[in-house]
Amino acid sequence: xxxxxxxxxxxxxxxxxxxxxxxxxxxxxxxxxxxxxxxxxxxxxxxxxxxxxxxxxxxxxxxxxxxxxxxxxxxxxxxxxxxxxxxxxxxxxxxxxxxxxxxxxxxxxxxxxxxxxxxxxxxxxxxxxxxxxxxxxxxxxxxxxxxxxxxxxxxxxxxxxxxxxxxxxxxxxxxxxxxxxxxxxxxxxxxxxxxxxxxxxxxxxxxxxxxxxxxxxxxxxxxxxxxxxxxxxxxxxxxxxxxxxxxxxxxxxxxxxxxxxxxxxxxxxxxxxxxxxxxxxxxxxxxxxxxxxxxxxxxxxxxxxxxxxxxxxxxxxxx
Amino acid sequence: xxxxxxxxxxxxxxxxxxxxxxxxxxxxxxxxxxxxxxxxxxxxxxxxxxxxxxxxxxxxxxxxxxxxxxxxxxxxxxxxxxxxxxxxxxxxxxxxxxxxxxxxxxxxxxxxxxxxxxxxxxxxxxxxxxxxxxxxxxxxxxxxxxxxxxxxxxxxxxxxxxxxxxxxxxxxxxxxxxxxxxxxxxxxxxxxxxxxxxxxxxxxxxxxxxxxxxxxxxxxxxxxxxxxxxxxxxxxxxxxxxxxxxxxxxxxxxxxxxxxxxxxxxxxxxxxxxxxxxxxxxxxxxxxxxxxxxxxxxxxxxxxxxxxxxxxxxxxxxx
Numbered sequence: 001x002x003x004x005x006x007x008x009x010x011x012x013x014x015x016x017x018x019x020x021x022x023x024x025x026x027x028x029x030x031x032x033x034x035x036x037x038x039x040x041x042x043x044x045x046x047x048x049x050x051x052x053x054x055x056x057x058x059x060x061x062x063x064x065x066x067x068x069x070x071x072x073x074x075x076x077x078x079x080x081x082x083x084x085x086x087x088x089x090x091x092x093x094x095x096x097x098x099x100x101x102x103x104x105x106x107x108x109x110x111x112x113x114x115x116x117x118x119x120x121x122x123x124x125x126x127x128x129x130x131x132x133x134x135x136x137x138x139x140x141x142x143x144x145x146x147x148x149x150x151x152x153x154x155x156x157x158x159x160x161x162x163x164x165x166x167x168x169x170x171x172x173x174x175x176x177x178x179x180x181x182x183x184x185x186x187x188x189x190x191x192x193x194x195x196x197x198x199x200x201x202x203x204x205x206x207x208x209x210x211x212x213x214x215x216x217x218x219x220x221x222x223x224x225x226x227x228x229x230x231x232x233x234x235x236x237x238x239x240x241x242x243x244x245x246x247x248x249x250x251x252x253x254x255x256x257x258x259x260x261x262x263x264x265x266x267x268x269x270x271x272x273x274x275x276x277x278x279x280x281x282x283x284x285x286x287x288x289x290x291x292x293x294x295x296x297x298x299x300x301x302x303x304x305x306x307x308x309x310x311x312x313x314x315x316x317x318x319x
Numbered sequence: 320x321x322x323x324x325x326x327x328x329x330x331x332x333x334x335x336x337x338x339x340x341x342x343x344x345x346x347x348x349x350x351x352x353x354x355x356x357x358x359x360x361x362x363x364x365x366x367x368x369x370x371x372x373x374x375x376x377x378x379x380x381x382x383x384x385x386x387x388x389x390x391x392x393x394x395x396x397x398x399x400x401x402x403x404x405x406x407x408x409x410x411x412x413x414x415x416x417x418x419x420x421x422x423x424x425x426x427x428x429x430x431x432x433x434x435x436x437x438x439x440x441x442x443x444x445x446x447x448x449x450x451x452x453x454x455x456x457x458x459x460x461x462x463x464x465x466x467x468x469x470x471x472x473x474x475x476x477x478x479x480x481x482x483x484x485x486x487x488x489x490x491x492x493x494x495x496x497x498x499x500x501x502x503x504x505x506x507x508x509x510x511x512x513x514x515x516x517x518x519x520x521x522x523x524x525x526x527x528x529x530x531x532x533x534x535x536x537x538x539x540x541x542x543x544x545x546x547x548x549x550x551x552x553x554x555x556x557x558x559x560x561x562x563x564x565x566x567x568x569x570x571x572x573x574x575x576x577x578x579x580x581x582x583x584x585x586x587x588x589x590x591x592x593x594x595x596x597x598x599x600x601x602x603x604x605x606x607x608x609x610x611x612x613x614x615x616x617x618x619x620x621x622x623x624x625x626x627x628x629x630x631x632x633x634x635x636x637x638x
Contacts, residue, residue, distance in 0.1 A: 011450060012426060016536050027376055028388035030396075038372070039365040039454030040487060041518055044538045046358035046374045050389045052396075053357070054371040057346055057458055059424060059448035062436075066447055069347035070369045072407060073400040077349075077371075080399030081392040088391060105378060107331060117381075128385055129378035131330060135358030139376055168359060199360055205524060217335050219363045 004089075005030035005082030007074060009060050012037050019045035028088070030081035034074045036060060048139040098126040101311065102140045102149045104156040106132045107216070108259035109191035112155055112304035119308040120153070132156045132192065137171030141178035151186065151315045152179040153308060155298070158192030158258075160233055161225050166205070167196035176237065180244025185314035187307045188241060189251045191298055193233055193276060194261040194269070195222040214266050222260070224267045230276035238283020247314045249290040251307045252277055253298040262297045323408075324349035324401030326393060328379050331356050338364035347407070349400035353393045355379060367458040371396075417445040420630065421459045421468045423475040425451045426535070427578035428510035431474055431623035438627035439472070451475045451511065456490030460497035470505065470634040471498040472627060474617070477511030477577075479552055480544050485524070486515035495556065499563025504633035506626045507560060508570045510617055512552055512595060513580040513588070514541045533585050541579075543586045549595035557602020566633045568609040570626045571596055572617040581616045 006025070008018035015035040022031035023046075031051050038045075038053035045051060054074055058066045101120055105113040117127045128143070130136035137159040143149050154176065163170040179186045198204045198221040201213070212224040225233070241248045256262040256273065277293075284291055292310070296303045325344070327337035334354040341350035342365075350370050357364075357372035364370060373393055377385045420439055424432040432448060439446045447462070449455035456478040462468050473495065482489040498505045517523045517540040520532070531543040544552070560567045575581040575592065596612075603610055611629070615622045 012539055013536060016538055027385050028392070030392050032396075036450035036452060036455065038361070039370075039452060040362050041360040042357070042372070043359050044519070048376075050374050050376050050392070051358075052371060052373040052392075053361070055365045055369050055454065057367075057369050057449075057455075059450055061433075061448065064445055064447055065419070066346050069404075069407065072403055073347070073349050073369070073371075076399040076403035077351075077396035080395040084391055084395035085388075088388065100384070114380075126383055128383050129380065131355035131375075131378055133355060133358060135374065136355065136376075200363070206526075217332060219335055220331055 003029060004086045005078050007032050007034070007078040009034040009056070009071070009074070011035070011060060015045055019047070019051065022051055023047040023049055025049065028085065030078055030085055032074060032078045032081070034060070034070065043134065046135060048135055048142050098124060099150040100148055101125045101127050101151045101153055102143055103127055103129045103153045104132050104137065104140060104191070105129050106156045106158055106192045106258070109156045109298060111299040112191065115301065116153055116155065116304040116308040119305045123308070123312050132158050132169065134159060134162070134169040134171045137175050141171070141175060144178040144182055144184055147182060149179070149184055151311050152184055153311050154186060154188045155304060155307065156191035157188065157237060158195060160236060161193050161196050161229065164232060164236070165196045165225065165229055167223070168199055169197040176240045180240065180246060180248065183246035185247045185311060185318050186244065187249045187251065187311040187314065188237070189253065189298060189307060190257045190276060192258040193230065194225055194258050194267045194272065196225060197222060212267065214260060224269060225272060227272045227275040230272045231279040234276045234279025235283050238280045241289045242284055242287040247318065249292060249310050249314065250280065250284065251303070252280065252291065252293045253303055254293055254295050255297040255300070257298050259299060262299070322348060323405045324351070324397050326351050326353070326397040328353040328375070328390070328393070330354070330379060334364055338366070338370065341370055342366040342368055344368065347404065349397055349404055351393060351397045351400070353379065353389065362453065365454060367454055367461050417443060418469040419467055420444045420446050420470045420472055421462055422446055422448045422472045423451050423456065423459060423510070424448050425475045425477055425511045425577070428475045428617060430618040431510065434620065435472055435474065435623040435627040438624045442627070442631050451478050451488065453478060453481070453488040453490045456494050460490070460494060463497040463501055463503055466501060468498070468503055470630045471503060472506050472630050474508045474623060474626065475510035476507065476556060477514060479555060480512050480515050480548065483551060484515045484544065484548055487518055488516040495559045499559065499565060499567065502565035504566045504630060504637050505563065506568045506570065506630040506633065507556070508572065508617060508626060509576045509595060511577040512549065513544055513577050513586045513591065515544060516541060531586065533579060543588060544591060546591045546594040549591045550598040553595045553598025554602050557599045557608070560608045561603055561606040566637065568611060568629050568633065569599065569603065570622070571599070571610065571612045572622055573612055573614050574616040574619070576617050578618060581618070
């Protein structure tokens, strides 16, 4: 069949139903939901694709002077996106098709990811960078599972900390499994595993009182992971990678894993980092996972470039 | 100045900044944010207006084969919405201008709100219905404060329960104050004050184990309020209304306040309802607030129609 765009309008029930349907469509097909629920947690409605949510402001039953404006904008938008999509689809696919590599990033691992992206670009890959927001990690996993990627450079595995401790940016317990299951070459690091994410400071559950926090901005609060949590993360990551069917190299940055976990930073905690590294070392000992320990910080020049080069070697050897 | 639409593209920081700017614009002006943060809690980004959020899927730095599609859709959408908005603005305002009344609703108070809406329509008003999602209540308050409404029929004051207990649909502590401060006539009821809202069942904080829950749908879980919480809500509502500068009537539905708090329903709790009604009675005793107690359920035929008629009397007398 042919489908150039979807528009759905609803309250809580309608949005729940429509979102299931549009999440099955590929990225690029316009999907616009006008919803009374679009001013809260939209995670379940968006999933891993480009769902667009317009807040309905007023109830969606009937037309009034406010909803006429909102619905007018929505219909104009979806019609234009559908025309745009149809035009893109009709274009001869003349552009170059470079092999795709997936990367994971965070604000606090950006220097590393920028360097890796430049290196991958130089090596002839197209680098797709996913924000480790839960949805980003799920999208990366989905593209790997779908066989769209020739390699994964998973520098920022922080979503596993939110899954373990209960932060708001979890990508679920199966993060870091799809590439391994699909046999896709991966180079993995430990970016931002020093933190769990919450919303505004006041929204952090009282159970975490006494922990170390950094208020990143008015809507994002970061909490330092403990040595015990980091050890468990090391074990989990090691077990996931040991189960991979493709080649895996782990790069361990011995001087810190995020912009605020370096010497002098507010999340600097050598005991916690050592627990992470030690548990990981133990979990991959005797397996086919290659471990590269570097006397460097994750964001230090050269660290991510080496990781990108190693991925290129794995991808080339796998061909 | 002239502004027909806004498009902003960003990560966590950029979205935080851009959302502040667009929240200051009136409903109807197109506001599209393409954001890596649009797959989580977007409440702080949307506020009380028609902000549209498109999930960026991949990082917003640079163009790749995925982001080209997302950004292509976004630019097409905002251009079309801006043309639509400019065309609407250029139209002579020929349509009738009926006086606006704001209503508050919830799925579980819909029968009452539908009846009230029909009655208000018959009486010559345009009824704007706001979902009590936190953002909906804030929008209702904002329109009242801006002097856009001739009256408020606040049948569904449930957001105050989320504010008190810590649910996900709070409209903040100042809900139910704007109409009173502006001297606008109000008729108020106690819709859905038997419940606090959470997301998926697994997301409910452990502190509430042992309470009564109803799983409304996969993304919405309802928790029964206790007699102590209901008494506090009665006190708060009474104090807010007693401070109003305009006329206020409260309609008390003695047989239950939501679709699941009626005889035989899972949230039926006569002790909790009695605590709510008793505390409210006490709080408005000796004030100018009119109290109407009805031996009826909120959703019973006739209850909301009487409330709408009373509002019409207050509005007419205030002219």
